[in-house]
Amino acid sequence: MSDRRREVECAGEDWCPVTATSALVGKKWHPVIIHHLLRHDRLGFNALLREVNGISSKVLSESLGDLEEKGIVARKQISEKPLRVDYSLTKFGRTLEPVITAMRNWGTERLEPPEERTEH
């Protein structure tokens, strides 16, 4: 079940796989979150907050809820006191690996950080 095809809407009359994919993982932070979950397998909320550099806890929380709803991310509560939670990719979520890998490779090969400030 968790690796079945998903029904996804798509703007316009004709359905387009690229548009649909963009709708699912096209938010700014979604690919980054998935990227880190691919690398670490399972992460707690604050661990993710540290990994996903630059995201706020509000946006991370919303994004995880969104990805969970779409069946890409699974949330599992580990303990009550102290509260511990693990986020991981579902089987379906892991099928996104080629997409994330392609993005990471392209970024690595074709992009680079802006020039460093010179020391002073």
Place this chain on the structure above:
Amino acid sequence: MSDRRREVECAGEDWCPVTATSALVGKKWHPVIIHHLLRHDRLGFNALLREVNGISSKVLSESLGDLEEKGIVARKQISEKPLRVDYSLTKFGRTLEPVITAMRNWGTERLEPPEERTEH
């Protein structure tokens, strides 16, 4: 020059290739536009408007300007009267092919259109 690495900012202190890639092609329509330019090589404005199902001329115009500024899309004026313009991918833009292909493949394999309305 047109296939050199690009300097791209990225939220947070640490630079991340996935975040940077998401910043460049993470807008809703960007991957779709690139997808169609990969398939058709060169397209006029209205042809693109028809191909990219569901986009408005305003958003297409903005997106093309954005992609042109980033060195991904090239605009070429073919004739003055009547005004004809061709959009195509730059050499740099074509390096995105694996990313778009991965998205298209995933969408094709893992997603599907919502259930058709039954005829009545």
Place this chain on the structure above:
DNA sequence: CTGTATCCACAACGATACTG
């Protein structure tokens, strides 16, 4: 044909503070 100009609605994001 190839766009721009407006105006508007709403989604996305960030900072900060606060809760169980």
Place this chain on the structure above:
DNA sequence: CAGTATCGTTGTGGATACAG
């Protein structure tokens, strides 16, 4: 530790009309 609440800002997109 794992979030939510609030507020404000910016981004994104759609409809419609208009322009060279």
